[in-house]
Amino acid sequence: MGEMTANTRPQRRTRRMPTADELRIWREYIETAELVRAHVAASLQRESDLSTGDYVILLALSEADGHRMRSSELAAHIGWDRSRLSHHVGRMERRDLIRREECATDSRGAEIVLTGTGAEAFHRSTAPHLREIRTVFVDALTAEQLAAAGDVARALRAHLASEPRAAIAARR
Amino acid sequence: MGEMTANTRPQRRTRRMPTADELRIWREYIETAELVRAHVAASLQRESDLSTGDYVILLALSEADGHRMRSSELAAHIGWDRSRLSHHVGRMERRDLIRREECATDSRGAEIVLTGTGAEAFHRSTAPHLREIRTVFVDALTAEQLAAAGDVARALRAHLASEPRAAIAARR
DNA sequence: CAAAAGCGATTGACACGTCTACTATTCGAA
């Protein structure tokens, strides 16, 4: 299912368009990843009433000293920008999953603190969430396919990092 | 609830948790796909001021008879639900990329019609968009990796389709 | 020390998606 016809045409790389096959694989790649991501997210939501964002934040706080973290630390840790974190944390605070406290050492700062509710929700969610990932992703693939998925991801990232525009976009 | 205690028999497949390596690949898989998707979307936005959703709709209308389609047909064609399409089309109408007309044969219905502006925007966007996909995705991978990416996607979809819950979730 | 520059975090505006509810119309069966 993957025979590519030999390409002997000496067009410049950046001018060439993808073939129909390449485009199909592109779409399958993006759409499948999104489908699987959505599936796992839906499971997490169903089982534990948590979004993936909630989970990421609760995980970070669970592992943090005193179950608390400075807002920007947390943002850096999970790779979000401060605005996104602030919005999300606002919503989580309304649901009593975390709370905000002012920072003793820097009055500009805020600390995000895990609440009991939040800790409990996180702990209830972990095992089913990980099992779902195993069920939907790991168990769907052979060992070779799993390794190949990792290789592909690594290659894409490496290529993106070497692209000038990619670097600019990623830096924001 | 309490059946997780020490067990004397081999664990069932669905009970096992992913290993650290498996989890790392899971994260790389999901995050990389998202990164690459976002990169291509940003390029499309930069070059043509179109979102991926805009592009999908404009593509469908470009190929449609008379550059127009019934709303639900369009939705089915691109795999969106009617509400999502209606919201998106509302935003696109404000930007004069499409317009809505009432349907002659069914007064409940609406037709989405490509405007000149929309057609022009789409045609300007196509080649750069496809080239970007080639640059960021196809050129990043060897032929084997590309084929493997397709295989992985196929395996994941097949597995999802065979999961009872997946089928339910996907059907909505 | 005071003004300027920098930093931490929040906010508002908007795009996008999902879910549910609602309106209007068409269709199907009693």
Add this chain to the structure above:
DNA sequence: TTCGAATAGTAGACGTGTCAATCGCTTTTG
């Protein structure tokens, strides 16, 4: 034929993300 169910589309509420602006506090520096 009429009335209830199904269908087409829209609309509102809300979660989520990004971007730019803002606000208060800290640090730097003239």
